[in-house]
Amino acid sequence: MTPSLTSPRTFLTSLFDAAVKAADPLTGITAHLPEKPKGRTVVVGAGKGAAQMARALESVWGGPLEGVVVTRYGYGCETRHVEIVEASHPVPDALGLAASKRLIETVRDLTADDLVIALICGGGSALLPSPPEGLTLDDEIALNEMLLASGAPISAMNVVRKHLSTIKGGRLAAATKARVVSLIVSDIPGDNPAHVASGPTVPDRSTRRQALEIIAQYGLKLPQAAIDHLNSERADAPLPDDPAFARNSHHIIASAGVSLEAAALAARAQGVEAVILSDAIEGESRDVALVHAAIAREVLGRDRPFTKPVAILSGGETTVTLLAKGGKGGRNGEFSLALALAIDGYDAVHALAADTDGIDGSETNAGAFADGGTIRRLRAAGLDPRRLLDVHDSYSGFKAIGDLFEIGPTGTNVNDFRAILVA
Structure with missing residues (x-):
């Protein structure tokens, strides 16, 4: 025997x-290193493995590197150049809200000569709360709790999340003039890169109407301010053919x-x-x-x-x-x-x-x-x-x-x- x-x-x-072991980010990152830019290289990221992804990138980059990534409490690790911020998962908290602002601020003033390397993996949705005007962190917490209890598949959850956010649905990438290369560890059935962490740097064609249909299908009792937002053009996420994404690329490095x-x-x-x-x-x-x-x-x-x-x-x-x-x-x-x-x-x-x-x-x-x-x-x-x-x-x-x-x-x-x- x-x-x-x-x-x-x-x-x-x-x-x-x-x-x-097969999902070790070092292997995938090494295989998909982007060309070094004329200007700065800035790292942003979110997810339960984002700190380890940052450490792996540092070990193979061979040039100046800076930036910030957010991960779950207790999931951080030692890095030399990239700052690690910890926040709450699966329910967002104030440190996650602050981290979302940090990520947007980190890329906002970059130029076309700069490069953003986005390290994205599962857990990023909860770690990047960023409610739109008229909604609060408490509203986003309530939304996450309802979604987690609803039985909805992760892809449906993320359609709702990205239309009630100022960072998801490609909005983080749209906030910068720099070229953005996203290295993604997929936790999504089917490996749609726009669904991992609700796609902060990768847009898709889902709509706010689809988000409203999901809310109705699963009987979610959202605040009226959230419904009002989804019924307005302010909830529209940028589409993949938006010129802001013309130079960007993404790679699934583990699945x-x-x-x-x-x-x-x-x-x-x-x-x-x-x-x-x-x-x-x-x-x-x-x-x-x-x-x-x-x-x-x-x-x-x-x-x-x-x-x-x-x-x-x-x-x-x-x-x-x-x-x-x-x-x-x-x-x-x-x-x-x-x-x-x-x-x-x-x-x-x-x-x-x-x-x-x-x-x-x-x-x-x-x-x-x-x-x-x-x-x-x-x-x-x-x-x-x-x-x-x-x-x-x-x-x-x-x-x-x-x-x-x-x-x-x-x-x-x-x-x-x-x-x-x-x-």
Whole structure:
């Protein structure tokens, strides 16, 4: 029996490690360095891996460099030239508001001879609050809380965010005369660069009318000032063919697809075949878990659609519609708990679901392990797993039985990683 089958958690962790390593920003940044300008080179950026991206850029640039990037509290790192600012995620705060102003001020007075390198990755939407006139930071906080609880896919959330902002939707890039090169670590299913961090430097063709339709579809109760803004031309974001973007370019330097391929190679190197379902799975976490569980049970019982042993891999970004408040945990914990209920008693099935940035939701874990014995262990600890799922409290359940996956910030973010070993 291969080591992967005798120590399933070690095997699953090795696949996660391979996925994160493949998303190392240094590799992508090195491959997409822009030409040095006649004038200054200024760095701006936002996201949960933005500090590590800045450090990587500093290590390979080989010339004068300055600027500022914003990242989540606790996600900073040592840099020599680029200032690191920390702010709140997933709910914005005053330091994020100040950081948004700093980024705009940093690029505003640059000339056509200068270069802006924008380092953008997941988490940037919350880290760059910048409400338009008539709205406040509290309004933007309320908006983010509603979006996070709505169950809307990330692409829909970001359409709303970018039309209620003075920095998203390409507006940061439009604020400067300098050439802007955006280096992007994608956490968005489909890798649309304009959706990562709501596209502060990359515009798209979404409209304020679409934002209003999303608000209506998900029943969001926005302040009247926000609705009034969306009904005015002031909410119109610049379009990709705006002359302000004529000299700009962008590059996806890391993505879920590349990371899943690396995880698959790592599995095969350990004697286990691997299959990738998709790198762009969306939907309710618990519903996605039921589909994954059904596939795992089919493999276990009938060797179809894949032959066991096999590692079933997937990525993307699921959502959690909060029907109850007070629970702890994120979408990967919710996936793991729902999966555990669906594979209860199938002891040859082992799984890991985790966020590649190292934090699932607002707690300290990246995700959680689940297997055919998870539900037995929860009940032995005096917990009701079905109730934990109903109140979105996966964190408390997995913490009680020691099945949290805790690794700390990884320095990158290509979204959800799911691996199921059918042994």
